[in-house]
Amino acid sequence: MSSGKPAVRLALLGCGTVGSEVVRLLHEQADDLTARIGAPLELAGIAVRRPGRERGDLPVDPALFTTDALSLVKRDDVDVVIEVVGGIEPARTWLSESLRAGRSVVTANKALLAEDGATLHDAAAEGGADLYYEAAVAGAIPLLRPLRESLHGDRVTRVTGIVNGTTNFILSSMDASGAGFGEALEEATELGYAEADPTADVEGFDAAAKAAILASLAFHTRVTAADVFREGMTAVTAADVASAKAMGCTIKLLCLAERGPDSRGTESVSVRVHPAMIPLSHPLASVGDAYNAVFVEAEAAGPLMFYGRGAGGTPTASAVLGDIVAAARNRLSGTRAPSESAYAHLPIRPIGEAVTRYHISLDVADRQGVLATVAGVFAKHEVSIATVRQSGRDEDATLVIVTHGAPDANLRATVEDLRTLPIVRSIASVLRVEGGA
Ligand code: HSE
Secondary structure (H helix, E strand, O other), X not given: OOOOOOOEEEEEEOOOHHHHHHHHHHHHOHHHHHHHHOOOEEEEEEEOOOOOXXXXXXOOOHHHEEOOHHXXXXXXXXXXXXXXXXXXXXXXHHHHHHHHOOOEEEEOOHHHHHHHHHHHHHHHHHHOOOEEOHHHOOOOOOOHHHHHHHOOOOOEEEEEEEOOHHHHHHHHHHHHHOOOHHHHHHHHHHOOOOOOOOHHXXXXXXXXXXXXXXXXXXXXXXXXXXXXXXXXXXXXXXXXXXXXXXXXXXXXXXXXXXXXXXXXXXXXXXXXXXXXXXEXXXXXXXXXXOEEEEEEEEOOOEEEEEEEEOOOHHHHHHHHHHHHHHHHHHHHHOOOOOXXXXXXXXXXXXXXXXXXXXXXXXXXXXXXXXXXXXXXXXXXXXXXEEEEEEEOOOOOEEEEEEEOOEEHHHHHHHHHHHHHOOOEEEEEEEEEEOOOO
């Protein structure tokens, strides 16, 4: 389709799982994209490590491949730079150069945005360029644009998300079959959900980067990955999953970003990633398999739920394409994307001040006075007990205690004190409980 207008020229950095899907969709949907934008999109070059690599039937001229990404982004005939390589360097240099030179950037690079988003936002402001990154969090799910635009008239108070598909697959599989973590991880690896080195997923680094990006947008405050409390899910056992079931709950690796007053009454932000029990009635409890979902609470809008595929070449490319269309339209009309909104400068609250609930499973002797002693430790740390359940008797009793909400520091101190009690043989598990009354 001819629009009569000169093409918007694209530089693609990276042509792996996501990049090759971007190329395919640009080709397959060329006519529709031209009609929607008002000008055609044209690839000016594709930077890759191995230009000679076999790429199947990728619909692209091999002459477009180059190993010199920096020269590509500096070319005068490039309007929009798309980065799907990942990592901090050299991506930061490529993207900062592009933005400062006034080229729009579309990136899926969550690690860079979470570690040093400020450099990119500052470069975008300096160059008067667009910085779009919808694909950096929760793949195909339109989530950042709603936070960045649709909800800008509202006040977001909390974001609770399942933003890592690999760990959601593992936990869903443990819940469905009763398998332990190791067995479920093996299954996830065989099916291609987990990478050969699953550390970034199972230890919560991937989710923490996404949590930082979400919190920054939700609370108009720069939040980095270093501000996020992170606990992985490798210690979740089949017994924890069974215990959650007995309580009418399931276990999910959650990212939680909240704003509210700290202990001194100062408005502040708390951001954390950890496994938690959530009641089956919570909208996130039914999010199974490798799906992602994010539950946003805003003062005027109330609760909102965003659900879909959080990873994979084609779903992620869908988000990248949406950003390319937006950036291309802006260039044609001489307008700009909303710039960074970080005016609130809210302080970050330490994890100790986050209010949560604990589920604690203790192996104790079933003797007179044991429960009273245990309860005394909770009282000493001003933690209120919600429920107590006992199974077994004589020398092999298990007490499962669920608390009401309390600061995490008080809950931790309670657990540490319980460990020192002679009547407590062992603490079988400690898990946070979220999303309930
Ligand atoms: N590894 C991530 C996941 C996808 O399992 O969801 C990329 O962020």
